Amino acid sequence: MSIQIEEIRKNYGAFEALKGVSLTIEGGELLALLGPSGSGKTTLLRIIAGLEAPDQGDIRLHGEESTHLDPARRGIGFVFQHYALFRHMTIFDNVAFGLRVQPRGLRLSRAQIRDRVAELLKLVQLDSYARMYPDQLSGGQRQRVALARALAVRPKVLLLDEPFSALDAKVRKDLRTWLRHIHDELRVTTVLVTHDQEEALEVADRVVILNRGVLEQIGTPQEIYDNPASPFVYNFLGNVNLFHGRLLADLTPAASNASDKHTAPSIGFVRPHEFDISRTEPDNGQTLPATIDRLLATGPQIRLELTVPGSPNPVSVELSRARSRELDLHEGDEVFLSPQEIRIFHDRPAGDPLLEQGAGI
Amino acid sequence: MSSHGSHSALGSPSLANKLVRLTLIAAALFIVALFLVLPLVSVFVQAFAQGWRMYVDAVRQDDVISALKLTLLVTALAVPLNVVFGIAASWAITRFDFVGKNALITLIDIPLAVSPVVAGMMYIEVFGLHGWFGPWLDAHNVHIVFAVPGIVLATIFVTFPFVARELIPFMQAQGSDEEEAAVVLGAGAFSVFWRVTLPNIKWALLYGAILAASRSIGEFGAVSVLSGHIRGRTTTLPLAVEMSYNEYNFTAAFAAASLLSFAAVITLAIKKILESTSGIHSSAGREKDRA
Numbered sequence: 001m002s003i004q005i006e007e008i009r010k011n012y013g014a015f016e017a018l019k020g021v022s023l024t025i026e027g028g029e030l031l032a033l034l035g036p037s038g039s040g041k042t043t044l045l046r047i048i049a050g051l052e053a054p055d056q057g058d059i060r061l062h063g064e065e066s067t068h069l070d071p072a073r074r075g076i077g078f079v080f081q082h083y084a085l086f087r088h089m090t091i092f093d094n095v096a097f098g099l100r101v102q103p104r105g106l107r108l109s110r111a112q113i114r115d116r117v118a119e120l121l122k123l124v125q126l127d128s129y130a131r132m133y134p135d136q137l138s139g140g141q142r143q144r145v146a147l148a149r150a151l152a153v154r155p156k157v158l159l160l161d162e163p164f165s166a167l168d169a170k171v172r173k174d175l176r177t178w179l180r181h182i183h184d185e186l187r188v189t190t191v192l193v194t195h196d197q198e199e200a201l202e203v204a205d206r207v208v209i210l211n212r213g214v215l216e217q218i219g220t221p222q223e224i225y226d227n228p229a230s231p232f233v234y235n236f237l238g239n240v241n242l243f244h245g246r247l248l249a250d251l252t253p254a255a256s257n258a259s260d261k262h263t264a265p266s267i268g269f270v271r272p273h274e275f276d277i278s279r280t281e282p283d284n285g286q287t288l289p290a291t292i293d294r295l296l297a298t299g300p301q302i303r304l305e306l307t308v309p310g311s312p313n314p315v316s317v318e319l320s321r322a323r324s325r326e327l328d329l330h331e332g333d334e335v336f337l338s339p340q341e342i343r344i345f346h347d348r349p350a351g352d353p354l355l356e357q358g359a360g361i
Numbered sequence: 362m363s364s365h366g367s368h369s370a371l372g373s374p375s376l377a378n379k380l381v382r383l384t385l386i387a388a389a390l391f392i393v394a395l396f397l398v399l400p401l402v403s404v405f406v407q408a409f410a411q412g413w414r415m416y417v418d419a420v421r422q423d424d425v426i427s428a429l430k431l432t433l434l435v436t437a438l439a440v441p442l443n444v445v446f447g448i449a450a451s452w453a454i455t456r457f458d459f460v461g462k463n464a465l466i467t468l469i470d471i472p473l474a475v476s477p478v479v480a481g482m483m484y485i486e487v488f489g490l491h492g493w494f495g496p497w498l499d500a501h502n503v504h505i506v507f508a509v510p511g512i513v514l515a516t517i518f519v520t521f522p523f524v525a526r527e528l529i530p531f532m533q534a535q536g537s538d539e540e541e542a543a544v545v546l547g548a549g550a551f552s553v554f555w556r557v558t559l560p561n562i563k564w565a566l567l568y569g570a571i572l573a574a575s576r577s578i579g580e581f582g583a584v585s586v587l588s589g590h591i592r593g594r595t596t597t598l599p600l601a602v603e604m605s606y607n608e609y610n611f612t613a614a615f616a617a618a619s620l621l622s623f624a625a626v627i628t629l630a631i632k633k634i635l636e637s638t639s640g641i642h643s644s645a646g647r648e649k650d651r652a
Contacts, residue, residue: 051544087561097543
């Protein structure tokens, strides 16, 4: 089922949670709503679910105006951050809940409910836990029960509100992969809210990036990674070096048109693997002298932290092991950095906290 | 459990430490015995002073029996009404945002702040013959003051906060996730309340109801003002105690007092059982809720 979101606005007192967000979610896709806390992503999800009403704007489910439709009639499954399992019910009763509260005419028979619950518990690999209570299960198991419960009523849309953020790193990764498999199997339109860029880029078909109630960018993970639309997106995706104004002008005489580069404040982003390092100063001039502060050799790539004179923030660089060996790098060495790719943004938006922090790593 | 806690907190106790601890425990026990246990025991001693038979006769007096019946009737009316009110207020306060929410929370506490005697006077002012609604009520032959309805009203007033005050923090801590989950799964409002909310709050609700019941049984001040002390008609057990005592009928007074004390012991026992089985107001329970 497709979802059209048009010009949604929502305020909580003086706080503007959503400032006019429009978006179309295609039937059958897995879409991630990505953003920092306070970006409005959870509010948007709850508005899609009908748990909150927007101040302005429309929600259309499968082409039908549904802005004020009762949540129970939207055909949605919702998975909460803290599972929200019914603590006084067994796992079986939790999963069966949605089937049992159906109106009499639509309700399945006892035997059908039993079969459907068994089928779902099998899907989430918890068939032997039917008689247990939620507090006897681990966090990962509880979230799987919550997913089974949401899927029991055969929702046309599955909404997940930071479903894995309360779990530890290993379980989170497993569940993320597993969610993708379930989605590929069932092909239910799915909206996943997350603040974890890695999660969003890894799982979703498309990613929507929200910042302070505004949609910053929408695209496939590849598009977003390759072409971040704004400094915010660049920074939020993480692992990036940021250079301010004057330094940038010196760095890239050819990259921007020469007339405004000294007047307009601008920032440039270079990802750690987009640098080359040399022992001697190359003659093209687009280099920075730097000192290696730290060299981390654990992992497939060598990670360097360097100080560039005049730049307040350390620069991080990733190199292949082979290249590092070739250059024979050590902590304390003086080297030259040549950015292979640089992305420049003019008119730095004022008061953006992420940018004011300087380089995000 | 507390001795275990203090043990680990203080490390291995020295002799002086032990002495201090023993002294404190002894002092606490002594005070409890002197001011709480001894008077309670004396009630029963006095009640049985002239033997079993006299006690049974005293308890079986018409006045005592009717006072007991009235007390139970008032409790049976006041507690369910306060349960309904308590659930409604807690639901409204913890699940919705509305103007005047803080005022409502404060208003619920008024009965705890106001002396019950004043509460009784307020009802006379409102419903009494010379009060605001008195003449109208009298014209329609409705009697509130110096009649059973007045006693019920007074009791409802003084027990107003008990259920709500028990439920509000509990429901706040639980949050509304489970209810929202139920709504999204297609449950109607009644279904959500019956299948999700009520099972989750049942222990806290019962606990609040027990507190309200024990207060209903024992309430004196507000009831005293509104009852008119009509023997056999508007006399509850606490009033019967006072009236008999003032008439130097000590056996009757202590017989009624012993009934009240029995009621107190029973509610205390139920409360204790509730605490241990449900985990309300115990650290173990809070642990379980968080897990």
